[in-house]
Amino acid sequence: MPAKSNLSVNKTSTYVGRFAPSPSGPLHFGSLVAALGSYLQARKAKGRWFVRIEDIDPPREVIGASQQILDTLEQHSLLWDDIPVYQSQRGELYDSKIAWLIEQGHTYYCQCTRADLAVLGGGTLCACAIKNQAVAGAAIRFNNTQVPTQFNDVVQGRVCANKNSSEAQFAIKRKDGLYAYQLAVVVDDIAQGVTQVVRGADLLHATFYQLALYQAFGLAAPSYAHLPVVESQPGKKLSKQNHALALDNKTARQNIIDALFFLGLEPPILLKSAPLQELLDWALNVWEIRTIPAKLASNDNRIQAL
Template sequence: MTAYIGRFAPTPSGFLHFGSLVAALASYLDARAAGGQWLLRMEDLDPPREVAGAQAGILQALDNYGLHWDGEVEHQSLRHAAYEELIQRLFQQGLAYACTCSRKQLEGTHGIYQGTCRNAGHDPHDAAIRLRVPELTYHFIDRVQGRFEQHLGHESGDFVIRRRDGLYAYQLAVVLDDAWQGVTDIVRGADLLDSTPRQLYLQELLGLAQPRYLHVPLITQPDGHKLGKRYRSPPLQADQAAPLLVRALHALGQAVPAGLARASVAEVLGWGVAHWDAACIAKVQALPEADLPSVSGLSL
């Protein structure tokens, strides 16, 4: 069997919050419980959206919470040459094409590209590059969510692999980098569940191995929005590390003993690794934060 290699891949468009912690902890525990590696990759593909100090803040927060990674931190911003080489190859093979559609033209499509530029033969300069998708259904068995499938032509359409402004798209970079790093298991938030079929197609197209997937529920606010940087969710505080780790274990459905609320960070993580059971994670894509124990209610 291939040795387990997992990863956590945050975007430095803000600081880590509780929702990030749940995903990071699930990824960390799954890797450590399997005796595997846990890698860290900074997905810094979009400089205009990057928040000053966020990269350093993310590293510090992970360290404060005892989530120590293996090896060096990789940065997607240093991988542009690999992305461009692949895009040029796909373009030359007729598998990708230039798209000049504006946001205005794409309004009302519900995110499903209608193929307007598919056979237009536009010059790739000052244009987005889209990957042609087959009229096929791709499916996988998620370790928590079960079977998930998507017809790429009907539910996605040809998708962008390089933006019009020259920035590389997530779908391309994540597939290439997971293969480059030898990642065998991807544990991440359920907001990326419907991205997976596009990634499966890219893996097939490039002859890459398919990792195992586990998508954990998103933590949502009272208004139904997921905890996230754009909604100004509070960043993780160092002095709340142990209780928030316990709360994250509750979010992941683990049978947390009452005494763990008074434990240290190392003790919480040690218990988590020893008792990790991914089968206990709720088979839902969203979990209200209000349903979880509050930090103040953990009898610290």
């Protein structure tokens, strides 16, 4: 049976949050910071907190990682509501949304590589966009004609982007037939009723793509809160790709203490040896995402995402 939250949920609360890891390896400390931040934000609002396994990229998936991620969350007392969602089981939903975007004229078929698009620069459309011919091996790209240029982030403040880039024309279905992250994450956030996305600041750039999709669907986007990213060294994100060490479940309490400290919270000395749930209860009482120290947030909110 999947773990479920042991905290009461206020049914009058409309808040829905989520943690959405990819099973490309076990959770590491950076993942824990993101999970803890989103968990505390949801519980503070007396809302629901979902876990979604983003397993739409089989070549990058590590066998057994999905269950290992769930086990690690449970060992750290980060207990979710309802049954975890697996993106690998949602192809029919994604296909229906892609079909709708095609019907509405929001897409085109593209055979270009990233290098081909980079050469164009300046947001210039490739020849594929003009031809728009459905051919085997072509990606389906979103024709981003109204590129969002800024948004207000709960942690990072005003975030701006350079709209003059060919990357604005992003894929929603890849050449290899796999669903693209940008499409899947928006469709699932809509389907699950997510009202706020709390995640790492390494995904700031992705927000502009996702906001564009919300515009195309004619729906209001959730609010966003991008937490500071844990770095293994200055300028280098701690990640599975950089061989970050897996969390040790035997030291779950200390892991949570370290994550809280990273987010600007230092538990009282007596609580550092208390049961993990007491530690989380304390954190919940003092949690205020807007007070995360500015030194932990990005010093440069102007990113070259679009």
